[in-house]
Amino acid sequence: MEINVKIPKTRNGKATFKLIVDTAVELFYVQGYHNTSIGNITTNAGIAAGTFYLYFPNKLTLYKYILMEFQHDIRKRIAEKVSLVEGRFEKEKEGIKTFINYAIENPHSYNIIWESLYIDKQLFSDYYQGFAKRYERGLEQSIKDGEMCEVDTELVSWILMGVSNFVGLKVLLKLGTDKGSADQVVDQVMNIIKTGIFK
Amino acid sequence: MEINVKIPKTRNGKATFKLIVDTAVELFYVQGYHNTSIGNITTNAGIAAGTFYLYFPNKLTLYKYILMEFQHDIRKRIAEKVSLVEGRFEKEKEGIKTFINYAIENPHSYNIIWESLYIDKQLFSDYYQGFAKRYERGLEQSIKDGEMCEVDTELVSWILMGVSNFVGLKVLLKLGTDKGSADQVVDQVMNIIKTGIFK
DNA sequence: CTAAGATATGAATAACCTTTCATGTTGTGA
DNA sequence: TCACAACATGAAAGGTTATTCATATCTTAG
Known part of the structure; x- marks a missing residue:
């Protein structure tokens, strides 16, 4: 762009x-x-x-500039954090944790990224597609490594984005009574993703 | 309101x-x-x-009127569909399936509901909180019935909303190559939710 | 048929917004 | 110190928009 x-x-x-x-x-x-x-x-x-x-x-150009700054920032931070841990599960966990923590520490960026859907749909679409693509690569690796079930990696990447975005949203809107820090929330989330919720 | x-x-x-x-x-x-x-x-x-x-x-009042119409509509339809099946897992599945199908058939409503975050944050917050509360009740019942693990129902309800919203979004944006109908996508999603994704 | 309430019109007003530009100021390399 | 590029100003032009209101038409009960 x-x-x-x-x-x-x-x-x-x-x-x-x-x-x-x-x-x-x-x-x-x-x-x-x-x-x-x-x-x-x-x-x-x-x-x-x-x-x-x-x-x-004009204003739109300013907006795009800001959006790109945030995108770059968040991706860089996730990549850094993820590279510090071993194992696919731990990497996924660290990625989600970093994303949610980033959302909490930078509510501005979170808000501005979502708003792109109502400013320029293409921007929004590009952003999440790019994010999904990165996820997919990691997930495919996990499957190869035998750490993950054979799943539709594209679908799972959207599921994981949905989970982290909405959990971030929940924390951000300060909805409900959060028991503990973001890290604890993420631990719970990862347990659910790991084992499923039904008996 | x-x-x-x-x-x-x-x-x-x-x-x-x-x-x-x-x-x-x-x-x-x-x-x-x-x-x-x-x-x-x-x-x-x-x-x-x-x-x-x-x-x-004014325009905002018109928007609120439309938003309330859609909310009423979607909730009614989910309630109807869910009441037709037995078992908590089947009910959750039917709920998510109905939501995603609704999003596909009524992209207008989906779009307008999300946009509320950028029109009046309170509207958005109220909407999702209301949705979450309904979910929680169902989940609590499932736990009582022994069909579901002991989970934080509030958190899980946000996770499920995130999953269905983003899967709906993916389908809506026509991103990626979707293998089959919404029903098939939902089947996959439910399998993942049921058993988790990690070995 | 008629009066009254409901519905419809569109010109006019006032507020607000973007963008330009002629003019002015500042900082710095030579 | 001087010249020049970079930076800064704010008034003004030109456009769009929300909202009002005097006027007109429609519908129907009596």
């Missing part, structure tokens, strides 16, 4: 650029993309309306 | 009301809530701008 962002060249420029991005992230989170105007962003950032256009041609 | 809708009294009025609702459902689905203006709706419906305000005070 090509993004038409003007990268600033001086320290001052970089600071203003970051100010715009940070302000937008906060506003998108609090009031949503569509309810946030460029005037909103510049006013909250304490800069003039025209300054925005020094760096971004 | 109180909704400030003026219910029409004559046959003509009812027809116009329905026309507004149907047009809005279609437009919200195709171009999203935020990209749909009231002018859009009235033009597409072939009525005057002012006519809209005979029945709805």
Whole structure:
């Protein structure tokens, strides 16, 4: 995806650029993309309306820039964490745990990624398809290693995304009475995935 | 939730009301809530701008009305289907199957329900909390009946919602190469939920 | 037939939003 | 110090949108 962002060249420029991005992230989170105007962003950032256009041609481009930052960030973090443990089950567990923890620590990113479905369906579709593809590779390896049953890896990857997204959502919305930390929630989740829920 | 809708009294009025609702459902689905203006709706419906305000005070109220219609519809349909089968496992299976089939047959409703997160967070939260509560009751019964392991029913209900929502999403986005009908996908999903995925 | 309530119209208003641009300021390499 | 590129400003133009309201038409009970 090509993004038409003007990268600033001086320290001052970089600071203003970051100010715009940070302000937008906060506003998108609090009031949503569509309810946030460029005037909103510049006013909250304490800069003039025209300054925005020094760096971004429009709001959508700013949004895409932010989305890509988060995507890169979350994937990098999951890859790092997963590489530190051995065994497919442990890797899956670490991946889900990292995702949920990331969602809790960065509710902004979680919110902004989901919102893409209502900004540009293609962005959303690309994002989850990309995520699924990564999952599939790992799952196929697990099956080869004899650690996992013969399952439809594509379907299972969507199931696992659904599980982690909704458990993250539950924690995020602060719904219900959570017994303990995210790590404990993830342990429970993994037990369920491992053994199933029916007798 | 109180909704400030003026219910029409004559046959003509009812027809116009329905026309507004149907047009809005279609437009919200195709171009999203935020990209749909009231002018859009009235033009597409072939009525005057002012006519809209005979029945709805604003766009948000119309949206809430539509959302409640869909919620009622989907819950009713799941309850009906679930009541026709015996055994907790079969009931869960039927519930998930009905949900996914509903999503496929009514992509409009699926889309509109998710969008609530970006229109009014409370609406979204209420919706899924309500859904979760229903699930929990069923799950508790299953545990009593000895059909299900001792699990955190609240957590499991969110897991099941995540699974069905994302599998529905996958099918909806027409991602990947789906082998067979929704029913077959659901059979696979239920097998996974039943026995877990790890050896 | 007629009065009244229900329904429908669309021009007008006011608010808000994006984007441009002429002008001004700042920082820095030579 | 000076010249120049980078950065910043905010008023103004031009567009879109929500909402109101004076007016008109339809429907039906009596």
